[in-house]
Amino acid sequence: MPLPMGHTAIGLATYELSTNNNSKTNSLKLIIFLTILANLPDFDVIFGLLIKWNGNAFHRGPTHSLIFALIMGFLASRAWKLSSQIPRIKFGVCFLIILSHVIADFFFTSSPVSFFWPIEVSWSSGYSGWGDVLSSVFFQGFQDAGIIIGSAISIILIRLIKGHQQTLFGFKIRQKPLTK
Template sequence: MPLPLGHAAIGLATYELSAGTSAFRRWKRFVFIVLLANLPDIDVLIGLFFRWDGNAFHRGPTHSLLFALFGGLLAYYAGRYWLKILTISYRQSALLIFSHVIADAVFTDAPVSFFWPFELYWSPGHSGWTDVIHSIIFDGFRDGWIVLGCAVGIVLSRFVRRSLEPTRSLPQVIKK
């Protein structure tokens, strides 16, 4: 499954492609994008805190289209009025959260609760604190190919953007 590193890379590429500007220019915006791209996995923390099992509520309501739309709205207002991040729209906030759901659905076999509340899936098995921490620290390298793919996507999008920019002409010096 994509881990925080992979989701962060996908989120950064999603922002760059949707905004047409670099996600790396401002640190506050960068951190915000990484957090939004990982927000659906807050259900792992909830499971760990309340059931001592990261899988207890994993891939439920937070991995749905509705959560992306609603969470995106809250994130948009929090970003704009609390954190003063003015360059992330509501559409982008929802898209960043939704990029996580799509990535989980595409890169793993276990289903996500895409159309919750009309469908609901939970992640199978048990995952304690040490399993989750071990997975984040030691299994992150498995996301290397996702990071690489996103990096290529970002570089290509910058290349296309630059080539589409109107050519700038040097100021003409009019000699009289």
């Protein structure tokens, strides 16, 4: 079951895969921003905890949908206008990172997501209080070890492939300058 660390790892791998420039995910601001994007759909747990004292109350509803990824991806790609601290990332990349969360939940867990909300909605069932949520965030990350290792290997492979793309048959290919 992907927890924040697992989602973050998948989000970072998605970023590597979806950006065509050779920018590396080594700036702290970028990693923080990508971590927030990769975990954005699970902010519904916080609302459940605050309003109903149950993290599952509003979990896996509208935030786990294609429409949410499109809207929040758009807003995230414009967020740099609010503060110079926020990295500027293209809409498509933001969208894919948020979508990677929903897809990971779909494939790695048994409970459904609300992919086509508002046509379908699959709320999470059961109860999870503050203690359950906090302990799963901080102490159960090891459950995602397979996902984290898989993502790390993907990132290394993607970087290797990108490195190779700059030289083709021994000729250096000029990289496209970053568009402003």
